Amino acid sequence: MKPETLNKKLIMSFKDKLLTSYIALEDYLEFDSPIHDVRNKAIKIFEEKGFPTKKEEAWKYTSLNKLLKQDYSIISNKENNVEWKKVRPYFLHEIDTYKIVFIDGVYSSFLSETTHDDVDVCLMSAALTKSKFKPVIETYFNKIAKKDGITSLNTAFTKDGAYINIPAHKEVQKPIEIINFSTGSEAAMFLQPRNLIVVGENAHVQIIERHQSLSENKVLTNSVTEIFAEKRAYVDYYKIQNDTDTSSLIDNTYISQEHQSICHVHTFAFGGDLVRNNLNFYQKGERCDSTLKGVTILEGNQHVDHNTLVHHTAPNCESHQDYKGIFAESSTGVFNGKILVDKIAQKIDAFQQNNNILIDDKATINAKPQLEIFADDVKCSHGCTIGQFDEDALFYLRSRGIGVKESQALLMYAFANTVLESVKIPELKMRINKLIANKIGVSLGFEL
């Protein structure tokens, strides 16, 4: 058999396996009928559309073929415990936080710290079954998630994830951490967490999301998060992607913003084999403010694809995008950013910036910053650069006795600083600085 047809067969078999498992899952789960309908519809969409291929414009530079050839186990019910000592470094343990922790897709009550005082920080599975959450689920669940193949697959397999509901005028006192661990109990694991976050009027919340594999076994995560920011709500969301080289992540985040809400998403992509971030903002009310920032530092054969969309449907809004990438060895970076401005969305100020540095000969960057504008009274711009370290700056530092590696590291910090400086949790900022230092293998001996 030709390798191509073999590939196709393997991918097909994974799809078939998912479709069969779905039937088994449906018999096992006890959800309300509306949820059943949503899921049944979703699996049909997935059956029809399947996994995206490179032929689709949005997936032009990222192929999932390599990942889909694995024989993943799809549903795991075993509660695998891990020692606190082993996973402690992955928590922001310097400060007190709420924690929603999953191990191999199963909720770990031992590691978590949830609440129902004033605010709901709990489990998706609980929210989907208990009647008191019903109105919220009915209003928000699967309302803004795209109906594409990969998101529908997640919707169909909705089992668990984080459920956060902040009522109006409440400020969550401590950050919320959502962490998905995988222990490697199976040779290859396919995880599909589903999160729903509703932030009421005037409410404030800070969330940190992380996916972490604890073994060398293969993991593929297809995560979907829906965030609703009501009037004047404030959402500060951080994604830390520093997983092992054997884990891959497809992250789909959908954010809907109402009047005067503010929403910041920071993505720090340092690890993982293949990472695809689909980050979608829908501005539905006037005077919204959206910020999308990211730092990507890659090496080896890593591949990270940032696919962003900011859809302005209301006037007088702002959006800011700032993505920095540093690519070493034979890593590949993709930036595909899109700003869409509707006819009625006048007086929009949309800005998009993407700067990249290629360090090694085999590194590749593919950028596609797009503007689609239908309103005339707008200020939209984007800038994209690809370059190297400034020789003069390097020379300046070296002439003052700083080594090559350290000089480069300093310049890298400076390069990434516009993103780092807007991280609002000091401990998290320090943590990210350390991650960057580890990633580039230098210690500068001072905090930035």
Next chain:
Amino acid sequence: MKYTEDDLKKELETKEYEYGFFTDIESDTFPVGLDEDVVRAISKRKEEPEWMTEWRLEAFRYWQTMEEPEWANVNYEKPDFQSISYYSAPTNKPKYGSLDEVDPELLDTFKKLGISIEEQKRLTGVAVDVVIDSVSVATSFKKSLNEMGIIFCSISEAIKEHPELVKKYIGTVVPPRDNFYAALNSAVFSDGSFCYIPKGVRCPMELSTYFRINQGGTGQFERTLLIADEGSYVSYLEGCTAPSRDENQLHAAVVELIAMDDAEIKYSTVQNWYPGNKEGKGGVFNFVTKRGICEKNAKISWTQVETGSAVTWKYPSCILKGDNSIGEFYSVAVTNNFQQADTGTKMIHVGKNTRSTIISKGISAGNSQNSYRGLVKIMPGADKARNFSECDSLLMGNKCGAHTFPYIEVKNKTAMVEHEATTSKIGEDQIFYCNQRGISTEKAIALIVNGFSKDVLNKLPMEFAVEAQKLLEISLEGSVG
């Protein structure tokens, strides 16, 4: 009485396409439809050698297996390729010794277009290879060019008289299998221009060709092949206007440029084909494949002013194959009413120290859609490649759209690539400033648009720059209010 913007709007809505007239020249037109026999017949009619017929047939056979692409950001009713006549040539076709022998009706057409041949000859020193409905009718200044060894003739003549050159280069830059429309063009191209500049020769005048679609229902399939041998220089102008017609007309041209070591080609286009009426009915479909290849130290510069056509779909590209080669692309695209344009460029950096510059200005008004789509690709071997891209869009009114789709693919760490794009409208303060100084709003807009497009217009040869400025004004009149 005060002449208000409303008056102007009314006037413009009722204004017919200025160059819309139809010259009644007896045309020798093929029946509609396309199959191998038609391709053979075209080839035979043009008295082409066997290899050319085969080349066309191969392209045709491949074309049959292809599907019309749909990825562009344009909407239109697809042409029915079986309802187009693939050959149309004026019947009175003797080789004229002097202009007096030319069909007076034809000369009249040129006068209306403002390209009286005598005028051109005497005043501007431009050699005009006039293409009317696919067949070259008059070639001027041929003699003086011949003395320098420059070959400038129609491509059908070149196939007969310089088969070795045509055979060697045709399809090397745009292969017949390149894309759907290039394949179609390769199969049925009716005529076009051929130009060869020998080693070290600097072409003393701007070579120029005017296209125009005359016979109703005829597709226009031009083929241009331009070869600049080592160390030579040529500046080539292409200008177009077409008469008013209701049904959509298809134009699928192929332009191939070859710049050998140290050569320089400057290719300028002013395109003002019939854009359809204000309801978006009619107009020309302009699906063109233009590409140039640069050898060592060579330079290709594309300059275009696009104001016409109902649907434009074109990407003049440069393959920077040789070390130190340079590619440039300067474009102004104006869309009004229901026009749609998806245009841009591709810069493929293969050689070391290659440089490219892209300046694209899009202006959309009325209900039009204007897209920039460009690719900058730095191959692994293209050390120290440098690219600068700037795409600015200007929107007038809230019914139009401006889109930017840049693709940047870099596989070399020493590359420097910069891309920036902005979208804005004409500032009220700018207009107010002009009004204050006694400049009417309409004039102020023309002034601002000219300023906005200055970077590109400056790159045009003198006589084109004047025409282009006027075209911009005409295209945008009445679009603001």
